[in-house]
Amino acid sequence: MFSILIFLCFLFLRVSLVWVTNYDVNYEFKTECAFKMVLIYGQPSDWKSYSNRTATITDCMSYCVTLNTCVAVYVEKGSKSCLVFQVGQIQKLKKTESTQGHKIAMKVEQTATCAKSFNSNSMTGSVTTATSYLAYKIHQGTDGRWIFTTTQVLECPDSYRLFTRPKGLWCIGVISVNLCISGDDSATKCAATGGVLSGLQTLEETNYIYGLGQAALKKDPTYNKFGYWVNGRRKLSCMPPAQRSASCNGVDEFTYTDPLLSAYAGYQFATNEPNGIVAQSTTSNCLNILFGKTVLFGVDDNGCTHPNEDTELCYKGYVCGMKPSAPA
Structure with a gap:
């Protein structure tokens, strides 16, 4: 099981944090959220490409949750920049020990209020652009790695x-x-x-x-x-x-x-x-x-x-x- 560090919730350009330590909530976010970032100790294990951004993990999460096409961000221990993965750029990630210090955050939909435990939150997400909609889920494979899977793609006709x-x-x-x-x-x-x-x-x-x-x-x-x-x-x-x-x-x-x-x-x-x-x-x-x-x-x-x-x-x-x- 992953060690959950933080839930970052977002609604109408407003960002709040729920800090979680061993599933005990020190501060609970009270408002319903549209999206959240789930931050764990882990790292990408299968990806195609990414972009670099000079920022802390918290700043990168804030950036990702407001960027339609972003699905995950990653910071290596000691790094002053993060890797930003947009839809289709990352396929799998794996957990790491907290002592390694690598952190990766995934953007997922929040269907109710920010829950106190990881298992209570939906691991699905979506990306909406000017012409298309893509839904994805993040689930654990048999090898223990977490997999990004596209579940639905919808597009408008050309020029719509x-x-x-x-x-x-x-x-x-x-x-x-x-x-x-x-x-x-x-x-x-x-x-x-x-x-x-x-x-x-x-x-x-x-x-x-x-x-x-x-x-x-x-x-x-x-x-x-x-x-x-x-x-x-x-x-x-x-x-x-x-x-x-x-x-x-x-x-x-x-x-x-x-x-x-x-x-x-x-x-x-x-x-x-x-x-x-x-x-x-x-x-x-x-x-x-x-x-x-x-x-x-x-x-x-x-x-x-x-x-x-x-x-x-x-x-x-x-x-x-x-x-x-x-x-x-």
Whole structure:
């Protein structure tokens, strides 16, 4: 059995320590953690590569727990630097005697509170990047060495970005087209790739879409405004002659088919929008994110069959969303 030295727990960029000596806790961390570093006397025994960092073991653990792709750090006795292993770079490690002074820390997920013993903590971890998710477990082999094993790999399609939502992982693609496109045609094209028009869970998602869409607009001399279709279609109960009410007001005027959408912070409407109910329009039933060459106007409701509204505005594309999948 390993001699556990320390549990380092991390949540929302806050780091705390639980010191353990022979499994007796001298200071107990009281808050639930997303990740922790489990530090033992040991050393890597099978690896491909690593990077060097001049720092103490404690500083290296703090660095690793905030670096998405880091899975382990190692410091030899007497060394003033540590070895940083990212996902795929280390396969096995082995325990050593405390008298040797070699220390290695593994990043694993914390599923509950920081436990008082090593056996009470999950030995699984995960790495999330801008386009992929990888889960791994650390288990003891028959030879006594601990093995890093990949258990799941999920990836977004090319040019999509991965976002983590409360309901799960979600890939978002900002799809630009050569000609202006309607909301209905956008939904059809997105569905043909296995997706749905994406909702706007957070402002981070909205700003990501805006950044890519505005870059496309700046290259187009024909139009001053672009719109990209997003998830949301007006409820039948919020169509004329309905009036604005508590159940027909802003995001509540629409239904959503994005399966992982659980919040609507990204639906920041443009000034005086949505105005379909106010104008008693029978066609302003689909949502798009609208912006100019230098400004994000916000979300707007317009006709689902309209590829453009006037010579100023072109619906230049759509935002397609889907769950990440295992690589072929």
